[in-house]
Amino acid sequence: MVRKRWLAILLLGICLVSSQGFAAIATSGAVYLNAEPGDWVGGGIGADEVLWTHGDQGIFSVTSNPDQGASVTFDDGNFWRFNFAAPTYDPVTNTNTGNRLEVGFYDNATRYPFNSPTRPGLSFSGNGRGNNTLGGWFDVLDIAYAASGDILRFAVDFRQFGGSESMSGPSTYGSLRINSGIPINPVPVPPAVALFLSGLLLFARKLKPAG
Numbered sequence: 096m097v098r099k100r101w102l103a104i105l106l107l108g109i110c111l112v113s114s115q116g117f118a119a120i121a122t123s124g125a126v127y128l129n130a131e132p133g134d135w136v137g138g139g140i141g142a143d144e145v146l147w148t149h150g151d152q153g154i155f156s157v158t159s160n161p162d163q164g165a166s167v168t169f170d171d172g173n174f175w176r177f178n179f180a181a182p183t184y185d186p187v188t189n190t191n192t193g194n195r196l197e198v199g200f201y202d203n204a205t206r207y208p209f210n211s212p213t214r215p216g217l218s219f220s221g222n223g224r225g226n227n228t229l230g231g232w233f234d235v236l237d238i239a240y241a242a243s244g245d246i247l248r249f250a251v252d253f254r255q256f257g258g259s260e261s262m263s264g265p266s267t268y269g270s271l272r273i274n275s276g277i278p279i280n281p282v283p284v285p286p287a288v289a290l291f292l293s294g295l296l297l298f299a300r301k302l303k304p305a306g
Contacts, residue, residue: 117158118168119245124148124155126169126177127279128269135257137267139173139222146279147171157246157273162208163195164216165238165249167273175221177271179233179251184212195240200286202232205260219255219267230262231255232285237275250275252283 129144130137149155153171160166164180181194181201191212206229207216217231233253241247254268270280 118156118166119158121149121155121157121273124157124167124169124271124273125279126155126269126271127281128267129281130267131265133265134267135265136220136224136226136255137257137265139224140267155273157249159240159244159246160208162216163193164207165196165246165251167249167271169221173222176218177253178207178216178218179235179253180207180210180216182210182213182215196235196238198235198238200232200234202285203262204231204233205229217253217255219253219269226255226257228259229255229257230260231266232262234283234286237277246273248275249273250277252280254283 125146125148127144127146128137128140130140130142132143147153147169153169156168156170158166160178160180162180162183164178166179167177169175169177179196179201181196183193184191185194201215201217204210204215204217206226207218210216215233217229217233218225220226231254233251235249235251237248237250238246239248250272252268252270254266256262256264256266258264268283270283272279
């Protein structure tokens, strides 16, 4: 009985590894991180803000995760991991087999891989630090896949609030680029906020007296 149980665990592990594939070392990569005071994971980056680049401070690798999302690692000796996944439930087909991560804004994310089927998954951890519960959002700006399903290119901005699934409290926000020509964004904000700020700026310019 015990032998059968261990055999089942071994087979499950093999299936998980084969479904995830192998991480490919990036050709180019960079991540900007800004940690607010009190955020547990962000407190481990060693400064209030950092910019890590591939081949300089460490090595970036990328792979697709079991939920058809993106998993990025940065090995600088502390091994940082970034996970992003779309909700696994598709209301159009009424199936829960996963949705491929695509360009777009993903709100109300919770900790990957423990996110509910109707919510996106997000997780930033490393240097021995991680959150049991978290909330946040991420904005996929660029993603490209090979015919095999491997991720060729990836650009995302994100914000992770540690400690609860609410969008409040200390957070770490970041801008991650893997083999992508989209420049790093040092102040990532949700698209709705960016649109609102652009509208305010345009309105202010119209009010500015001529001369």
